Amino acid sequence: MENTRTIKTMLLLEEMKSKSFVLRDKDLDTAGIESLTFHTILSVVGRGQDSPEDYSFFLDSESMKAAVQLLTDRSIYLTYRIYCEKDHSITIIIRPASDPSPNSSQCPSAPESLRQRRKVSGKKNLQNVFVRSTVKTDTRNLDAETLSPIMDFPETERVVLDLGNGQYETFSVSYLLGWIMAEAEKGTPLHNIVVTSITLKGRPSDVKLSKDVWTRSLLRGPHKGKFLQIWGTYSETSVGRTDALDSLVSEFDYFSNNAKVFIRDLKLFGTKPESRTRPLSTHHRLFLGEPYFSNTLVGKILTLPLQPSTLQGHLDNLMKKKAERGQSDDAPIMTWPQFFFAPFP
Known part of the structure; x- marks a missing residue:
């Protein structure tokens, strides 16, 4: 999809053990963002001699509810297209691989780096990634796949979905993965998939996996690798389809x-x-x-x-x-x- 609009792209290198940071910025159009790689990002922040495997990369923007970890070069572009294509600026955060996610902890440099990013972007209301604590919730609902109490599943096999406004719902990992795959293969957009648990009275309790639910709950936490794999595969197809539909409308x-x-x-x-x-x-x-x-x-x-x-x-x-x-x-x-x-x- 042709797009000549440029977006302020800030590259922030930070680490938990230091108050120092490196901030670089570029004005990139869609093609420029698509050409970004982990190697080029490291080169821009002065770590070009290092291996990308020694770092973790995250993308955050003003409209996102949480930073999304980037696992491949291609995921930079896909995350931008899906989540923040209309934003004024984005920040790609680079941390040593041994450091925790920006969703769970701030670096000592956070106050000063935020001040600099506000100056560079011209956005006085720009915020750091919101740090979310791990939430443990109980539910009396039944798993829609097995009809067993969800809380009977080991904690390592459950996912707590943050629905916003202080609301949470718990599902089994196996049910979520299976249902998401089934719906995605039917052509349902990932952000429109509805998952269900069963109340003790036998009534369905539905939850829509919105973009915010994906960023807050599925693309972070101990099971993010499983959901990131699905997200990457189907987001690639979704972006390609959107571009193809735009082309048909134009032609x-x-x-x-x-x-x-x-x-x-x-x-x-x-x-x-x-x-x-x-x-x-x-x-x-x-x-x-x-x-x-x-x-x-x-x-x-x-x-x-x-x-x-x-x-x-x-x-x-x-x-x-x-x-x-x-x-x-x-x-x-x-x-x-x-x-x-x-x-x-």
Whole structure:
């Protein structure tokens, strides 16, 4: 996605044993941020001779609820695109690998480095990463996967989700990982996934894994490696898909409007005659042709990235499942990936 806007990118090297720090800044556009690597970051802060493996890297911005650890060069760009693309400035924090996360502790240099970052960024209300203490909560709810009391799981197999405003909910790690993977493979954006536990009265208790829940709870703590792996894989696909959709909107001026009509017809297929006539007139097994989209545009829509392959692969799988269930009616697939609906409210 073309973006000529520049963002103040501050690189902060700090450590727990010292009051000294190194702060460097660059004005980078999207391409500049995409080109960043751990090696180049270390070079800019005067540690170019060192190995990135000796350091931990974190990204923080004014709109983020917690710093996100960066595990690969690519994660720098992905974290920026997902969380802080519209922010005025970002800070990449570099600490020795043996030091704790900025989410759990401040370095002695924190007050002075914050003063300098405010000066460099021009943002007087810029804040340090909010230090969050480990929260232990009890829950009487049951695990949705096993129907066992969640508190019967060992502490090492539980995750406490910080929902904000002093609210917390506890889930088993195995359930969260399994459900997140299942929903992501269906095309549900990571930040729209809803997880569930069961109350003692048998009622569902739902929690949406918003961006803030991911940063505050899943991308930090003892299980962050497992969730970071999922986040990295599906964020790469999400960013690619967003760029592809933006490209379609730019290339085909009718795409946005016709997509809204297409989505509305899918929803009203069984109740409104015109919403049935238009899809059937396409003579396309997925109802993607004229009068909605040209053949050229249909081809590009079907190549939109969607884990583990493309939208074409995802819809083929849905058609296969529909056939296996013996459904031979003309009704369109109503479980289209949620991402297709998101850009066209």
